[in-house]
Amino acid sequence: xxxxxxxxxxxxxxxxxxHGWLSHWLxxxxxxxxxxxxxxxNTFIRVLQSRQLMQLQEPRAFLTVLAKRxxxxxxxxxxxxxxxxxxxxxxxxxxxxxxxxxxxIREAIAALDQxxxxxxxxxxxxxxxxxxxxxxxxxxxxxxxxxxxxxERYMKQALLHCYLAAR
Amino acid sequence: xxxxxxxxxxxxDPVVLTAIxxxxxxxxxxASADVKAGFDHWIAANDRHRQAWQExxxxxxxxxxxxxxxxxSPAQLSVIREVLSAPPSPQRRRLLNGMALxxxxxxxxxxxxxxxxxxxxxADITTSTAERKTVxxxxxxxxxxxxxxxxxxxxxxxxxxxxxxxxxxxVQVATDPTxxxxxxxxxxxxxxxxxxxxxxxxxxxxxxLVLQHxxxxxxxxxxxxxxxxxxxxxxxxxxxxxREDMHSYAAWEDGVLDVRNQSLGEVVEALRAYRKxxxxxxxxxxxxxxxxVFQLDDAxxxxxxxxxxxxxxxxxxxxxxxxxxxx
Numbered sequence: 001x002x003x004x005x006x007x008x009x010x011x012x013x014x015x016x017x018x019h020g021w022l023s024h025w026l027x028x029x030x031x032x033x034x035x036x037x038x039x040x041x042n043t044f045i046r047v048l049q050s051r052q053l054m055q056l057q058e059p060r061a062f063l064t065v066l067a068k069r070x071x072x073x074x075x076x077x078x079x080x081x082x083x084x085x086x087x088x089x090x091x092x093x094x095x096x097x098x099x100x101x102x103x104x105i106r107e108a109i110a111a112l113d114q115x116x117x118x119x120x121x122x123x124x125x126x127x128x129x130x131x132x133x134x135x136x137x138x139x140x141x142x143x144x145x146x147x148x149x150x151x152e153r154y155m156k157q158a159l160l161h162c163y164l165a166a167r
Numbered sequence: 168x169x170x171x172x173x174x175x176x177x178x179x180d181p182v183v184l185t186a187i188x189x190x191x192x193x194x195x196x197x198a199s200a201d202v203k204a205g206f207d208h209w210i211a212a213n214d215r216h217r218q219a220w221q222e223x224x225x226x227x228x229x230x231x232x233x234x235x236x237x238x239x240s241p242a243q244l245s246v247i248r249e250v251l252s253a254p255p256s257p258q259r260r261r262l263l264n265g266m267a268l269x270x271x272x273x274x275x276x277x278x279x280x281x282x283x284x285x286x287x288x289x290a291d292i293t294t295s296t297a298e299r300k301t302v303x304x305x306x307x308x309x310x311x312x313x314x315x316x317x318x319x320x321x322x323x324x325x326x327x328x329x330x331x332x333x334x335x336x337x338v339q340v341a342t343d344p345t346x347x348x349x350x351x352x353x354x355x356x357x358x359x360x361x362x363x364x365x366x367x368x369x370x371x372x373x374x375x376l377v378l379q380h381x382x383x384x385x386x387x388x389x390x391x392x393x394x395x396x397x398x399x400x401x402x403x404x405x406x407x408x409x410r411e412d413m414h415s416y417a418a419w420e421d422g423v424l425d426v427r428n429q430s431l432g433e434v435v436e437a438l439r440a441y442r443k444x445x446x447x448x449x450x451x452x453x454x455x456x457x458x459x460v461f462q463l464d465d466a467x468x469x470x471x472x473x474x475x476x477x478x479x480x481x482x483x484x485x486x487x488x489x490x491x492x493x494x
Contacts, residue, residue: 080250087246097243104232105243109250111229116251128251131230132244136196145293150443152191157445159187159223160179160488166226 011048014059019044022063029071039074043067076117077110084109115165119158126151127158184484185209186219293317294334297441297464299422307341308348313367313419314440314463322346334440335367337378337420355386355401365417372402376413424461424469431455431477435491441466442489449492452479 022043026036046066084106088096097105116124122144129140137155141148189206192198210216224231233247294300294312301311305322312318316334321327327348329336340348340359348359350366352373357366362380366373375384376398384391386401391408393399398413399406415425424437432453435446441463455477461469470489474481478494 083250083253084246087249091246095243101243105247108229108232109247112233113251115226115229125252127230128248130194131227132233132248132251134234137194138196148195152195153443155191155194156187157488159190159227160184160445162226163183163187163223164179166222 011044014047014063015044018059018063021060022067025064026067026071030074035074039067039070042070046070073114076113080109080113081106115162116158117165119161123154123158123161126154130155179484180219182213182215182219183222186216186223189220190223291318291320296443297466299419304341306343306346306348309339309341311337311420331366331368331373333368335365335419337363337365337417339363354403355384355406358383358385360392365420367416372400374398374400374409374413374416376417378417418460419463422462422464424463426457426459426461429457431457431473431479431491434461434473438463438466438469444483445488447488447490449490452477452491452493455479455493 019040023036023040026039026043027033030036030039043063043066046069047063050066088102096102116127119127126140126144126146129135129143130137135143137148137151140146141151144151146154189209192202193206210220292300292302292310292312294314294316297314299312299314301309303309304320304327306327308327310318310329313335316336317332318336319330319332321330323346325346327343327346329338329348329350331350331352336350338348338350338359340362342361350357350364352366352368354368354373357364357375360381360383362382363378364382365376365378367376375382375393377393377395379395381392381394384393384399384401384406387403387405389405391399391406393408396412396414397408398416399408401407415427418425424434426434430453432448434457435448435453438461439446457473457477459472459476461472463469470481470491473479479491480494482490482492484490
């Protein structure tokens with residue numbers, strides 16, 4: 001990441017003037033000082049990466065929006081972890097992955113979920129059937145009661161969505 | 168970067184679109200040797216082609232990781248699918264409602280429109296994009312479905328139950344005192360008391376609108392009669408009566424989208440069921456207020472009409488993507 005001295009000065013001023021306020025705001029949402037501190041830190045990492053700081057007029061509104069995104073990611077991740085552990089608990093002992101695999105899988109689930117965030121459910125389903133289950137487009141079309149042309153359109157939309165989300 | 172038009176930075180590289188085309192062609196399960204040779208030729212032709220392909224592959228890395236994890240322990244697949252198929256809970260999603268600012272602030276300009284519809288997997292009667300359908304049911308009742316709707320029918324000696332999974336329906340109920348007629352969604356149920364009414368299922372709540380006579384609405388712990396011209400939203404927590412005249416919500420039956428001071432975001436949401444492509448609307452444009460009557464069956468013309476009335480620009484990317492942003 002390229003960062004000019006001016007950009008750095010703006011971030012520094014933001015941090016100095018609003019970090020305490022933001023941590024407090026997050027603590028009210030989370031009820032936990034430690035997590036609030038982590039998310040405040042993540043929020044400022046986002047601030048560093050943002051490219052339009054020079055025009056900033058409402059710093060706290062800007063910070064709140066970035067922090068909400070962090071909060072969403074945090075809660076969604078916890079929701080996914082819980083769902084994963086519950087689903088795993090339904091499986092027999094023989095099917096449990098090793099702790100290393102489990103960690104990788106949890107990370108990848110969170111990453112893929114974030115990538116697919118906002119995709120319409122049908123398109124999400126078609127994408128998962130193709131990329132996870134490895135079904136052919138004809139098989140997906142059959143299982144979803146759609147034409148192959150529709151599935152291919154879904155796939156293109158999903159791929160573009162992932163491309164834009166990953167940038 | 169200038170703040171005047173953050174959307175301009177969002178223009179999608181046509182090479183990426185071509186890379187996506189190739190990916191889908193190669194992926195379909197039985198790509199011919201010709202297709203593979205064509206792809207090899209394309210990717211070797213230009214460094215930018217190879218680069219776009221790598222960008223796509225990198226974007227999809229989490230999916231590849233999960234697929235290889237599943238090779239090591241096959242039973243993981245069902246677990247992973249189950250977890251990823253569940254959408255985020257509504258209160259989490261609501262947190263993102265004010266997110267437009269982030270995207271504009273960061274120069275990434277488009278919010279993705281989510282489809283209002285659920286899955287149409289096992290439904291008895293479904294309609295596809297841009298299709299409306301009217302059927303006469305076994306008891307003589309008449310059922311009209313909006314585009315992208317799906318409904319299950321369960322008729323038995325004691326009841327007539329329709330389960331609406333997605334979209335909207337209008338029913339004209341044939342009288343049968345021994346068998347109540349109910350339309351249910353995940354959010355509650357609407358039981359006819361000799362009548363004509365509409366139910367629309369949205370992701371987070373449903374709408375009941377009584378067109379004739381009355382219905383009994385039940386949701387959560389609550390139960391409430393609705394009379395002619397009355398309407399109410401309902402979800403698993405209960406019922407909230409709507410004071411506005413909601414007849415415009417049933418105008419789809421006549422192939423019309425009747426808009427009275429709604430946001431462009433909502434209008435685009437309604438048009439999606441009538442378009443095969445993916446409509447993306449920029450956050451700034453989504454907030455514009457819209458008045459007017461639009462033809463659903465000519466959604467392309469409706470878009471053009473919108474572009475004439477509002478300060479927006481519409482860009483088509485092939486037959487599967489349309490972007491709407493503010494001028």
